[in-house]
Amino acid sequence: MVEAVDPYLLLNAAAQLFGKAPSELDEAQWQEAVALAGKESLLQARILESREADGIGVTQEELDEALAGLRAAYDSHTAFLEDLLKNGMNESTLTSAVEEKLRVEKIMQVVAEAVTVSDADVEAFYLANPDKFTHDELREARHILITINTQFPENRRKAVRARLKKIAGELQGRPGSFADLALKHSECPTALEGGVLGKLPQGKLYAELDRMLFAMGEGEDSAIIESPIGMHILRCERIHPAGIVPLKEAADSIRDHLLQSRRSSAQKQWIRSLFASE
Incomplete structure (x- = not known):
């Protein structure tokens, strides 16, 4: 060998x-x-x-x-x-x-x-591929989660519901306090960002949460919802109708895509040139 x-x-x-x-x-x-x-x-x-x-x-x-x-x-x-x-x-x-x-x-x-990619290259790709830049309806959401755990009295189902009812009452009295209350009460890591779940298409959350979020109006808080991980209060912050992603928002990802593709092609072509005389 x-x-x-x-x-x-x-x-x-x-x-x-x-x-x-x-x-x-x-x-x-x-x-x-x-x-x-x-x-x-x-x-x-x-x-x-x-x-x-x-x-x-x-x-x-x-x-x-x-x-x-x-x-x-x-x-x-x-x-x-x-x-x-x-x-x-x-x-x-x-x-x-x-x-x-x-x-x-x-x-x-x-x-x-x-290899470089110009603004004109980016715009040309955007205009030539409209199907790549459409999106379904999106919803910006926050939530407050309290988990259910029978080992801890404060996390048993009845206690969790009572805690969230109290939080819901505070939200009614202070409509702009959702982020502060999420930071104070939520047991999800998103609490550190005021409960932010991000900009979501339908189907990303647990089914119970998803149904509620896409039935809510903009700026509305939900009733208490139970999911496999606990009980939640949702807020629908903003509704983004289905449509086309603006060029300004898509430009960076287009540039990255074109650079990666063109640089790979340039490297392959250059390697072929090293053996061109054979």
Whole structure:
């Protein structure tokens, strides 16, 4: 099973293909891992020899950080060294391999960063894909939750309902106090944000809450509702009718999508160009 192949690349290929170390592979798996490592070795060499690689280096800090991350997976430095030896490496060869890998990643990033997306590109995508920017009716909501737990007297069903009735009375007396009362009384993590559940389409909440929320008017507080996790009071803060997401709101996500897609394409095209003369 001995092949002239970079042990670091072979280790990565075996993990990528089979989730195993090279020593754990059978003959067929070994040959497949060797083939992949060979392709990666050739690709890496072409990238490092490219014009774009000029002036691209790795700092000692970056290299030390990457190596520290690898060592952190082991209980001891001895175990780390033993595993290196088992996979045909030592600290020196690993350091060289990791440095090359980091250089390759930086070069690929340089290629990607040459790609830009203009405001006109964003607008053109928005206008060409109207179906991607429609939304169903959305409702902004808050809630106050008290959980039901028979182990605690104050959280038994009857006590929970009584506590929420008292809170409902306070809401009637102080209509603008929902956020403060959620912070004070709610047992949901959203209490820290005044009970905010966000901007919700139908079907995101428990069925009991969902039905109530989408039957409420804007600015309305619900009666006490029981769900599988406890009892709630809901507030429908705002209703957003079904419609089209404005370009201003969609622009950032469109730009990110176009950048990711175009940068990936640019990298693939650039790699193909490295082998164009063959």
